[in-house]
Amino acid sequence: MSAVKDAAPPVGARAKLDASRRALYHDLLRQMLHVRYFEEKAGEAYAQGKIGGFCHLYIGQEAVAVGSLAALRPDDYVFAGYREHAHALVRGTTSRAVMAELFGKATGCSKGKGGSMHLFDAARNFLGGHAIVGSHIPLAAGAAFASKYRGTDQVSVCYFGEAAANIGAFHETLNMAALWRLPGIFICENNRYGMGTALERASVVYDISQRSCSYHMAAETVDGMDVLAMYEATRRAVERARAERLPTLLEARTYRYMGHSMADPIHGHYRTKEELEEQKQRDPIAGLRARLEEDGLLDDAQYAELEKGVHAEVEDAVAFAEQSPEPDPAELYTDVYKA
């Protein structure tokens, strides 16, 4: 059905994983399991009416946020769109603070005033949580501009979907980022569908990374279902941004398993069950698990242990969110202006 090709799978025998990096691999696996279980529980809570509004789940795309964020420093800046529970969690915002925000509680990371689409954690330089498609691409360039202005080597990373590559803000920003040599990393999470519109029906260019040609910007197309590929590609982009102050456009070929939001059916009229099942064969968690097991770096007991840990953390977060207080009614009028 889709004319879009995925990033080429490795040809021939792949290199064995580096055993000295076992801790890193386990951590990446644990974080992907964490995101997936968190999103499954968020989906359940939404179905129970405990989460309101729009709720966009990240299931299927875990490798993109987990792999790329692992390549950053804590003082780098991170901006995301509205499908951003994972980015906040991986950045280190607690499961409790994120789940409580989805529940609209006072203990949420935005005090219950932001919701699923507006998660913020300034202490971790997680700068949102933006729900107008493409609007945060210039914001991320602004943080990159600040790094250059102050002479620091912090980079600014922006996550957006492939549909945002058609909006003016994307093009205006990439031009200025390249023109001014801003240390920005623009990560396009190409999950093939802008809501229900397939990429081929919305863009004459299928390879989003090619958009970089117009701006003489470095670019890479990455298998967004391969967490290690995401990690390595982002490391290259970070190096380019820190050392040379040059921006990069990274296109991550990924896929979402759920509907656009919890309000939508899983496949709807715009894609088939068969396509969905086929894509699930690229599953990022199963993929990393298989590779680690094949290379003798993970056994069933260790995997079960990782799962057990994240399950406990997410279940604790749900209980915390349920028990947390609603915002004080007086909060309605606070935070409109800074005193």
Next chain:
Amino acid sequence: MPVLTYRDALNHALREEMERDPDVFLMGEEVGVYQGAYKVSRGLLQQFGDRRVIDTPIAELGFAGIGVGAAMVGLRPVIEFMTWNFALLAIDEVVNSAAKMLYMSGGQIPIPIVFRGPGGAALQLGAQHSQAFESWLANVPGLKVVAPATPYDAKGLLKSAIRDDNPVIFLEGEMLYNNKGEIPEGEYTVPLGLADVKRAGTDVTIVCHSKTVATAEKAARQLAGEHGLEAEVVDLRTIRPLDTETLLASVRKTNRCVIVEEGWPFCGVGAQVVDEIQRHAFDDLDAPVERVTGADVPMPYNKLLERAAKPSVDAVIGAARRAAYVD
């Protein structure tokens, strides 16, 4: 006291604030090499260099958003729109990003930014280059909206706007740049949110801001000289937050009110002022509140039609006479 133009008063405010605070920078179209489309930024590139005076491509949405992003991480950008007409291209970043960031982040991320540039009608520039957006922008919680009338206020208010920790919309009068006024030596600021009684009077209050302050003052002189009416001219200076205290004190004294603005009448600034007056000073009113606005049409090019579309001294005099039951 030195006399400066409105343009140079703004220039001095920018220069002084950039000297005072290294986090302040100016970004926009033609602000550097060209020295500003209206020469407000004259000399700043030479003094501060291209790190702090940044020429942009014609990409309002993009550079407005870059400014907001820089403010999110603690810089204090001044974003110049060549005119506010072009800022419509950037309105998503002004409204959805700048105005709402503090609230939707639960108070974590203030946006200390100034969006500034000329607004209102100039002369024969036609429909797309002649409009006043005060009421659009003042509608949005999270924004402050400032529109100075004099060089003194322009300098003092811009300095306050740059020091404010919130997004401030700074509307300069395109026709005011050459106006001259006295500016004190040395440091001063004018606080945001305070109206100014530009002329004291007892018979009718004329509420105005920006370019219409001169219209109101001229009307007040004629009302005194030819019509036997002493008008009090209240310059709002800041549209949001609105200084209802000064406004109501004047209306309670004169019991009559005329509101003058360049913008369109429907949902205009005057509509908000009328609401404040009828709710808080109903018993003090001796006559319905009058409004003088721009005509409810896109601005025409023809000189005579354009003149008819703008609030005039005669229209203000007529409204004041109606409010005072002279006619």
